[in-house]
Structure formats: structure tokens, C-alpha cells
Amino acid sequence: MLYRQTIRWARAAELALAIDAGRERAQEALDALRRQRDDDRRPYLCLPARTDDLPAIEARAEAIRASGVGDVVVLGTGGSSLGTRALLALDGPTLGASSGLRVHVPDNLGATLMDAVLRDLDPARTHFIAVSKSGGTAETVAQTLTAFEAVSAALGPTRAAQAFTLVSEPGGSPLRRLAGQWGVATLDHDPDLGGRYSVMSVVGALPALLAGFDIAALRRGAGRVVDQALAPGADPAHVPAAEAAVLGHVAGEAAGAAIAVLLAYDDRLAPFTRWWAQLWAESLGKRGLGSTPVAALGPVDQHSQLQLYLDGPGDKLISLVKPVTAGTGPRVAPALTAGAGEGRLDYLSGRTIGDLVDAEADATAEALVRRGRPVRVLTIDRVDAETLGALMMHFMLETVITAHLIAVDPFDQPAVEEGKQLTRAALRGTGDALAAAVPAGLVSDLGVSAT
Numbered sequence: 117m118l119y120r121q122t123i124r125w126a127r128a129a130e131l132a133l134a135i136d137a138g139r140e141r142a143q144e145a146l147d148a149l150r151r152q153r154d155d156d157r158r159p160y161l162c163l164p165a166r167t168d169d170l171p172a173i174e175a176r177a178e179a180i181r182a183s184g185v186g187d188v189v190v191l192g193t194g195g196s197s198l199g200t201r202a203l204l205a206l207d208g209p210t211l212g213a214s215s216g217l218r219v220h221v222p223d224n225l226g227a228t229l230m231d232a233v234l235r236d237l238d239p240a241r242t243h244f245i246a247v248s249k250s251g252g253t254a255e256t257v258a259q260t261l262t263a264f265e266a267v268s269a270a271l272g273p274t275r276a277a278q279a280f281t282l283v284s285e286p287g288g289s290p291l292r293r294l295a296g297q298w299g300v301a302t303l304d305h306d307p308d309l310g311g312r313y314s315v316m317s318v319v320g321a322l323p324a325l326l327a328g329f330d331i332a333a334l335r336r337g338a339g340r341v342v343d344q345a346l347a348p349g350a351d352p353a354h355v356p357a358a359e360a361a362v363l364g365h366v367a368g369e370a371a372g373a374a375i376a377v378l379l380a381y382d383d384r385l386a387p388f389t390r391w392w393a394q395l396w397a398e399s400l401g402k403r404g405l406g407s408t409p410v411a412a413l414g415p416v417d418q419h420s421q422l423q424l425y426l427d428g429p430g431d432k433l434i435s436l437v438k439p440v441t442a443g444t445g446p447r448v449a450p451a452l453t454a455g456a457g458e459g460r461l462d463y464l465s466g467r468t469i470g471d472l473v474d475a476e477a478d479a480t481a482e483a484l485v486r487r488g489r490p491v492r493v494l495t496i497d498r499v500d501a502e503t504l505g506a507l508m509m510h511f512m513l514e515t516v517i518t519a520h521l522i523a524v525d526p527f528d529q530p531a532v533e534e535g536k537q538l539t540r541a542a543l544r545g546t547g548d549a550l551a552a553a554v555p556a557g558l559v560s561d562l563g564v565s566a567t
């Protein structure tokens with residue numbers, strides 16, 4: 117078993133008609149997805165079964181390894197980096213530790229962070245992979261230009277060019293043109309593959325291969341989910357992604373569940389929840405529709421968010437990702453618990469850390485159900501590449517099926533363009549655009565000065 121999905125909601129029986137109607141619509145979505153996969157129209161559905169693209173990616177990875185570097189920095193943001201982080205996080209806190217290469221993904225642009233990257237890494241032993249589907253995202257362009265300048269200054273432009281790889285769609289974008297002028301090796305990003313659906317392509321595969329991550333296992337797990345969901349005659353009630361999309365839709369419509377929480381009980385899955393948040397938000401947040409994703413981590417968020425989930429507004433669908441951890445990790449010595457006083461720590465005596473986390477996840481789900489919250493638990497046997505591939509494909513399908521249910525296009529993100537235009541205008545000094553945009557709704561503009 118890669119994962120098992122359990123959905124519990126006290127109101128499900130009362131909403132049976134709406135759920136049945138949702139399943140009928142989900143059936144349409146599954147039929148459409150099957151046709152798209154069979155006609156090779158949606159690359160994210162076909163990637164799991166592909167192997168023909170891997171030799172070129174492996175060859176580039178080998179060339180980077182052969183150049184003798186010790187560090188690899190992935191420059192990119194959003195769909196060009198969040199998935200990569202999610203893959204590499206399976207290795208634990210030290211990215212790429214299993215391959216001997218350290219792979220860094222500073223996906224959030226920041227002056228201090230970029231200063232640190234350029235100051236702390238040896239330009240002669242570092243390779244930069246710039247990933248941008250459009251080749252024009254300001255953050256990634258700025259990262260790439262500052263990094264290229266720093267390496268050129270240290271080693272000269274010829275060696276700097278060898279220290280870079282660009283992954284971007286073909287065309288005349290800024291990064292594509294610069295890479296051509298500099299002589300930087302470039303791999304094509306499939307123009308038909310949206311960034312937030314691209315993790316299994318060269319986007320995630322190149323850094324992942326360098327980090328020793330098993331990309332074939334990732335695709336295998338994803339492939340098993342696609343095959344099950346799109347099997348001819350598959351009943352949406354037996355397809356986890358479809359069933360979850362229906363529940364989420366009904367919970368949104370009938371119970372006002374406008375927030376979707378993904379609470380993962382393993383640190384290694386925290387970046388996965390951030391990848392999911394982009395997938396969910398950008399794919400569904402359109403025309404006043406969609407639900408707000410919250411990426412959460414257990415058990416720590418039990419001690420910060422859970423009060424709200426249990427006792428705040430009933431506007432959330434809460435999904436737990438629960439690795440089976442019972443019996444794993446360090447064990448609490450009975451001899452030590454005895455010293456805490458009669459019976460006070462008996463529940464921990466002889467138990468492992470994994471026992472505690474496992475019990476906490478179950479208890480959290482139960483407490484939420486008792487409060488009448490809609491709860492879905494995704495139980496996984498292992499936190500590994502194959503399971504992650506299955507979960508990622510599950511959520512891509514759940515997102516696209518939800519998009520069908522609310523009638524939005526899951527593959528565009530038109531609204532973010534305005535902020536990008538305003539940023540460019542501000543930097544060009546034509547900030548009038550910003551000035552004109554703000555005063556209309558300005559409510560308050562205060563500050564506090566420290567002397």
C-alpha cells in the first residue's frame with residue numbers, strides 16, 4: 117500500500133445527495149483526464165510512464181558531477197523550486213547528503229540570503245541550476261544575474277558559463293537569450309507543463325538526480341495513482357483523489373469550508389505541504405472561488421494551530437498525512453519514567469517517539485471528528501520517493517478534479533501578473549503605477565520610529 121485515504125464527517129449522511137451529484141461530476145472529470153492522458157495532451161499525466169527524457173537529464177547531471185563541484189544551488193521560485201525542495205527534503209536536514217553533493221534550494225528571494233549564498237559557497241566548486249519555465253520571473257532572473265556576475269568576477273566568464281545550467285522553455289525569454297550569449301548549457305522545460313505540475317520533469321529530476329534521489333521511484337508511485345484513477349470504468353467513489361475532491365467541494369458549498377489544511381506528521385513532508393499549497397492556491401483561486409490552503413506540521417502545530425481547528429470557525433477541511441511510525445525511534449526507558457511520580461508518565465513508559473507521534477495523529481483526527489469537522493487521513497507506510505510520487509500525483513488529480521467541480525481552469529494564474537507589472541514599474545522608476553494603485557483604498561498608513 118502506498119497510501120490509504122479515510123474520510124470522516126458527521127454530516128456526510130445528511131449531504132448524501134450533494135455527494136452523489138459531486139461524484140457524477142467527478143466521473144466526467146476522470147473521463148476527460150483519461151482522454152487527455154491517452155491522447156498525450158497533458159504532460160503531467162504522462163510523465164510517470166516516461167523514461168525517454170531521463171538519459172539527457174542524467175547526462176547533464178553526470179557532466180555537473182564530473183566538473184568536481186561539491187555544492188549545487190537551484191535558482192528558481194514557486195513551481196520551479198517548491199517541488200524540488202519537497203523531493204530533496206526526504207533526505208532529512210542535509211539536502212543531498214546521500215550523494216555527497218550538497219544541493220541548496222534558496223527558493224525565497226532575499227538580499228541577506230543571496231548574500232550568504234554568494235559569500236559562503238566556493239565559486240570554483242559550485243554549480244548553479246537556474247529553473248524558470250517562462251525565463252522571465254524577476255526573482256529567478258535577479259538570482260541568476262547576481263550569481264553569474266559573482267562567479268564571472270572570481271573565475272572569468274568562460275568558467276562561469278560552465279558553472280551554470282538553465283532549465284527553461286524554448287523561445288526568446290530574457291534568461292534564454294542570456295544563456296545563449298553566455299554559452300550556458302540549457303535544457304528545455306516543456307511549454308505545455310505548468311510549473312506547479314512540473315516536479316517530475318527535468319525541473320525536479322535534474323537536482324534530484326544530483327542529490328541521489330530516486331526519480332524512477334517517484335514516477336513509479338505517481339504512475340500507480342494515475343493508473344488506478346484513470347482505469348477504464350473507475351468509479352469516482354473508489355478513486356481517492358476524486359472522492360476527496362467531492363468531499364472538499366461539498367464541504368465548501370454546504371458547510372462553508374473555505375480553508376483546506378494539510379497537516380503532515382513528519383518534518384520531511386513539510387516542504388511537500390508547501391508545494392501542495394501553491395498547487396492548490398494557484399490552480400483553484402479564481403473568480404472568487406477556491407479554498408485557502410494552510411500548510412501545517414504535526415505534532416508541533418497541535419501546540420499552535422489545533423485550538424483554532426477544534427474550536428474556531430468551522431470553515432476548514434482538515435487533511436492529515438500520517439506515516440505509520442509506531443515502534444520507531446528512541447524508546448523512553450521505564451526506569452526513568454518511574455522517577456516522575458506515581459503513574460504520571462506511565463503512558464510514556466517503554467514507548468517510542470514514533471508511538472507518541474502515531475497516537476497524537478490518531479487522537480487529533482478523532483478530536484476533530486468529535487467536533488464535527490470534516491477530516492481526511494492519508495496514512496502512508498513509508499516516507500520515501502515512491503510514496504511521495506503517489507501523494508504528489510494524488511494531489512495534482514484532486515486539484516484538477518476540484519477545478520472541474522468549480523469550473524475554473526487549473527492551469528493558469530492570470531491574477532499574479534498585475535503585481536509583477538507593478539514591481540517592474542516601481543523598479544523602472546515609473547512608480548506612478550503604484551502610487552495610482554494605492555490611495556484609492558488606503559485606510560491607514562502609520563509607523564513607529566525608534567530613536
Ligand SMILES: O=P(O)(O)OC[C@H]1O[C@](O)(CO)[C@@H](O)[C@@H]1O
Binds near residue numbers: 532
Ligand atoms: O518558472 P517560472 O516561469 O519562473 O515561474 C515561477 C512561478 O511564478 C508563477 O508564474 C507565479 O508568479 C508560478 O505560477 C510559477 O510557478
